[in-house]
Amino acid sequence: MSLSKLVFRSMKKNMKHYYLYFFALIFSVTLYFSFVTLQNNAEVLATVQKSGTATAGFEAATYILYFIILFFVLYANHLFMKRRSKEVGLYQLIGMTKGLIVRLLAVENILLFVGAVILGMTAGFFSSRFFAMVLLRVLEKEALVTMTFSTQALQQSIVVFAILLVIVLAQMAWMIQRVSLLSLFSASKQADERVKRFSPLQMMIGFLGLVLIAYGYYASTKLFDIESTGNLFVNMIIILASTIGGTFLVFRFSVAFIMNSVRLKKNGHLSVHDVLALTPIMHRMKSNAKSLTLITVLTGVSLGVTTLSYIAYYSSEASAYSQVPGDYILLEDNGQEFLQMLKQNNIAYNKVDYRLQAVTASVAQLLPKDQKDSPFYNMKGTIYTVPLSDYRQSVPEASMSGNDVILTNYGGYMAEMFPLEKDHDMVVTVGEHEETFHVIDVQDKSIISGIVTAGGGGPIFVVTDKLFEKLAKYSNESQWHKQTSITLKSKEDLALAEKLYTQSGAGVISSIDSEGETKSYKQASFEGKRKENIETLGITIFTTAFLGLAFLMTTGSILYFKQMSEAEEERGSYTILRKIGFAERDIMKGIYMKQAFNFGVPLLIGLLHSYFAVKSGWFLFGTELTTPLWIAMICYIALYAIFAVLSVGYYKKVIRESL
Known part of the structure; x- marks a missing residue:
């Protein structure tokens, strides 16, 4: 069989896996191409060309957006490769070399990238007009936004995603070359870490995580006090380190300890809800701690930056009146x-x-x-x-x-x-x-x-x-x-x-x-003065909101993808539960508890991080805190809720198909 036939048969067989990865690629291309096209829109250029700061801000936002996309696509590719590990192991069993497998998967990735880039650029072309209208609306500018195709944006996007393709292929080749044949068959089913018992040291470390977060919050409230302004930079580093470190320790030790304590109090009388909620969370904390910490920090940072920008924009009229x-x-x-x-x-x-x-x-x-x-x-x-x-x-x-x-x-x-x-x-x-x-x-x-x-x-x-x-x-x-x-x-x-x-x-x-x-x-x-503030701050709030949306979609999608992967891994367990008589609604109660933790806890801690970060220095950006903060938080909660609902829906589909 030729390589091309093998590629197409493999893609057809793995379509249920590919759509997840394909969506990640299309979403990334759409975001990037629409943003780059926006920068080359004639109406937008006429608005921002008077401000060199605005142009520099757009360029900086482009680099940040590419970093977000790079992180997003690499994570999706890693998850995709993990789910296909058994297939790769079978290829080796029938005599295919690792080099041939790499070429096979490379062709598949190239085809996926070409298709995603075409579809993503098409979607980005149409969505760029919408974003341009939003920007002009924010700037209070009256202009007719036309749909123009930018060859410069096309060339820039092709170069950027060609580089991204090379990075993805290198990641894929590295993953295949470094693992053994035996590990490929168990990679998709490996538990992250089985927690058998907790030592007093682990309890102390978990408590230390809570103390570090509390200290970070307290120190943030004193950041701009007169006594501490001389060591402002050092204090900011200390607050950042204690908050991030404390978040990791809480996810790594505190959560698993709490779950295990709840389980022990039941004296072995665990309901199906406990088995489907408490136990999986407790047993996956080693790997999940890293990803949940990253997601929590990204959520806090993006929400904090977006809120501060919105505070400045929201306060533009009050700031003008003070002048x-x-x-x-x-x-x-x-x-x-x-x-x-x-x-x-x-x-x-x-x-x-x-x-x-x-x-x-x-x-x-x-x-x-x-x-x-x-x-x-x-x-x-x-x-x-x-x-x-x-x-x-x-x-x-x-x-x-x-x-x-x-x-x-x-x-x-x-x-x-x-x-x-x-x-x-x-x-x-x-x-x-x-x-x-x-x-x-x-x-x-x-x-x-x-x-x-x-x-x-x-x-x-x-x-x-x-x-x-x-x-x-x-x-x-x-x-x-x-x-x-x-x-x-x-x-x-x-x-x-x-x-x-x-x-x-x-x-x-x-x-x-x-x-x-x-x-x-x-x-x-x-x-x-008010219009001057609007023009300056409007571009800032637009770019930060756009990047905040990209961060939010990235973190939410990562959580969603991870839950889809876990649902597939636990399909066999659902089959057993259905066969011994548990109804779908009984199983779903445990799933609801699990999703409430997986989406609610990172969001809650991220909201707390952003609140104390914004509270420490919001007055440097504007005159109003409450309304902008609540609006930004509600938007984040709503979008996270959408991902949680999608995740629950996917679990329900898996449970129905398990019998």
Whole structure:
């Protein structure tokens, strides 16, 4: 028989195995080709070409995606080869050399790759338009997305998957050459490790895993504390190592120990549910610990990165408002022409004028007592004051007297990392004069432009009008003296107002600083700043969500493939159970318990990992945590549930066919 006939007969016989591997290949090609085609789409290029960071982000995401695909395909190929180990052993028994077997399987893999690449590129071509529409929607861009075939994407994909094919063939040849004939017949039925009894040492190691995870979670909550920021990188490495190491020890020892303890408490009276759930999990922990740890870590990392990106995107409007607390900000006497244009076009607006007076102070005086020792936080800087009468234009209920002050405009990551306390006295200087403020409240309400507060989030003092006038007597020439906040009464006038703002040049400001130098500033409108944030963060959330989807599909598929393999290995056991009288529903109860563990535990621990990782530094990315975190977690739970349902369905099919 010729090699070609043998190849086709082998492929026909193993079709039930091939579809699993074939799906993995098609899915990988579809993801990669659609993403690469997206980068060469004319509408997408017109959107991102203004940003070199976006282009670099797309390129970096392409490499990460290829790494995910490489890991996915190599695992699927390994599983596929393990399931065909007996067949390979039979080939050797009838006299075929390992070299001939390698050539046989190589031809099969080449045919599979060619078919998968063709189908995957076809699916990727059609799906790329959908992803392009999603991206433009996220960026709030209106554009007609056309379906264009990119020869550059085609060439890049062919080269990439040709390299992947070579790697897969090398893996396959290595697996065949390194194993003995006897091991091939038992490879698909090898138990991962039979746990006969547990020693006190194993119990201690399992408990240590829980301690390491708990320590990692605790350390993450202290990551950005003032005392630990100096060793930030070292602390991050320690947290990462303790969390990953603890996860492995929990899966390797703790889970098997718990399962064995439950089994021993039953004094040998095990139900069919226990046999099908507790025992298989306990006996497969050595190999499963590695894969479950990897899946858990990948789930935590991908969910954490996706959540942080979504936090930044979700907070784009709030971040813009912290920089531009009004539809338009006019500094000094700049923007009078813009106000005239608004009146000429009958655009109604509200106006709030703030007078500004600079003082020199250190907000470290408002830090908690146990955080005042570090000299880094005793540095003084310029802080602006506004009179109470001006502040009441936006907060009518505000009230104070004497040297009482309100510290406002203090929010974002500064407020999270360096929380200030009220009911403290602090000494400020104005020229040669010293004054003692009593801070009665600390608020995060933004009222002053980020240009004035040097980046946004900087504090502003609200003082009584009498105190403001007193400070003015001792004041040197400060950089800023006045701010006018404009808020449109109707958002329907926003488009026209944006054009007038640009035409009038109100956003371009020249100011003379305390040293007599003239500096130019560009004050964006709120809508302009919001769109700028959307364009920057929209590409980030799209790429991270795309990679998160790839990670999720990879981890979920690996779990699904593994459960399919275990179901085939346990087919004989189901046949015995059916023959001695157990109904399908009795067997399926144990399967439900087993799948709840195999999918639920890695997901639960992964969610906990991502939660504490995100909780430690979310404020560096945005202003809202709860909503983005819940949305991302719900998406992951839903997709994992789909894989769990598919896995249960496959087990049900195997059980029905076992009798």
